[in-house]
Amino acid sequence: MSVNLRIPGPTPCPDDVLEAMSRQMINHRGPEFAEIVTRITASLQHLFETRNDVLTLTSAGTGAIEAAVVNTLSPGDRALCVSIGVFGDRFADIARTYGADVTMLSFDQGTAADPARVAEALRADASFKAVMVTHNETSTGVTNDLGAIAKAIRGVRPDILILVDAISSLGSVPLPIDAWDLDVVFTGSQKGWMVPPGMAMVSVSKRAWDAVEQARIPRYYFDYKKAKSYLEKGQTPWTPAVSVYFAMDVALKKLEAEGLANIHARHARLGQFTRDGVKALGLRLLADERVASNTVTAVVVPEGVDGAALNKMMRTEYNTVLAGGQGALTGKIFRIGHLGLVSEQDLRDCLDALKQALPRVGFASPAVAAR
Ligand SMILES: *Cc1c(COP(=O)(O)O)cnc(C)c1O
Secondary structure, eight states: OOOEEESSSSOOOOHHHHHHHTSOOOOTTSHHHHHHHHHHHHHHHHHTTOOSEEEEEESOHHHHHHHHHHHHOOTTOEEEEEESSHHHHHHHHHHHHTTOEEEEEEOOTTSOOOHHHHHHHHHHOTTEEEEEEESEETTTTEEOOHHHHHHHHHHHOTTOEEEEEOTTTTTTSOOOTTTTTOSEEEEETTSTTOSOSOEEEEEEOHHHHHHHHHOOSOOSTTOHHHHHHHHTTTOOSSOOOHHHHHHHHHHHHHHHHHOHHHHHHHHHHHHHHHHHHHHHTTOOBSSOGGGBOSSEEEEEOOTTOOHHHHHHHHHHHHOEEEEEOOGGGTTTEEEEEOOSSOOHHHHHHHHHHHHHHHHHTTOOOHHHHTO
16 A cells, blocks of 8 residues: 655655656756746646746755845845745744845744735834745645735735745635736645655746846846846756656646646635544644635644654554644644545545554544544
8 A cells, every 4th residue: 555645745656657757867958958948838838827928947946045035136126925834934034144134024833824914014114125925835734815815915026025934725725816816836746746755936026126126235146137047048047857847747747637727726625625524533724714725735733642652653553744844833733745646535544544553552532532
C-alpha cells in the first residue's frame, strides 16, 4: 500500500507526471525546450486568469517570495505586511533582510485578515509603497478573503503594489489575478500543481514592471527582467530544472482538461469533507470555519495528546504522513493537506486512521468512544 502523503506540499503526483520526469535531457537553449516553456507559460496565464506576464523560476516557493521583494522594492521602502501566520511573517523577514522598512499588521492565528483594518493602516500612513499579503496561510489553514482585501486596498491607494504569496492556493482555489488587480502573485510546483518541487511561477503586472524599473535592491539570480527577456527567446536565464518543466507540461494539460471551475469545486468539496470528518471525530479546527482553507486543514491537538506521538503513530502504523505545526504552533496542531492529486478516498483513509490512532495516544472523545 502506498503512503498516504497528507502534507500541504510536496503533494503526490500522477504517474504520467512522474514518468515525464524520467525523460532524457534536452538542450535548454534548443527549440524543444522553447516549445515547452512557451506552452507552460500560456497555460499558466490561463489558469492564473491573467494577461500579465508569467515567469517560471527554478526555485522553491521561498525564492519567489524573495524575487517579489528584490524586484519591486528599494532599501528603505515602506511596506505593509498583512500576516496571519508563519508564511506572512516570512514575507516580512525577507523584505527586512533586503532593507525594506516593514510595518506588520498581524491577526490572531486561525483568523483571517480584516480588510477594513488593512484599509485603515493605509489611510493612517500614506508612505507605503507595497502591501504584502498571504492568500492561503498554510501554517494555520486559513484563506484570506483576498478579493475583499484587494478592493479595500485599492479604495485607499489605487496604485500601491500588492504582492501576494499564493503558493498554496493558486491553481486550487479561486484567485482571479486580473479581476482582483493584483501585481505580483506567485505559487510553487509542489503544492496544488501535482508536480515535484523545483519551479516557482510568478505573475507580474504592468504596475509591477514599472516598480521593477525603480527598484534598487540588488538582485542577480531572481532578476525578473532577465527572466522576461529570455522567455521571449523561449529560454530561462539560467539552466532550469528541465525535468520539472517536463512534469509541469504534463500536469498543466491535465488541469486544463479538468477545467478551473471543476478544480475549484473539487477542492471546496474535499475541504468540507475533511473539516466535517475531523469534527465528527470530536476534534477542533484551529481555523475559524468561515475562513477555513480548502487546501489544508489545521487540527488542534487535543488536551492530553502528544502531537508528535500522534504523527509518528500515523506514519509508522497507518502509513499516513501528516504535517505538524510550525513556529508557535509546534506540538499544538497537526495539519492535513488536501490539495492537488487527492481523492475523497485518500481523506477517508486518513480520517479512519486518525479514528484508530487517537485512542491509542490517549484521546477519548464521544465520537471515538461510541464506535
Ligand atoms: C509552502 C509555502 C511556502 C514555502 O514554499 P517553499 O517551496 O517551501 O519555499 C511559502 N508560502 C506558503 C503560503 C506556502 O504554502
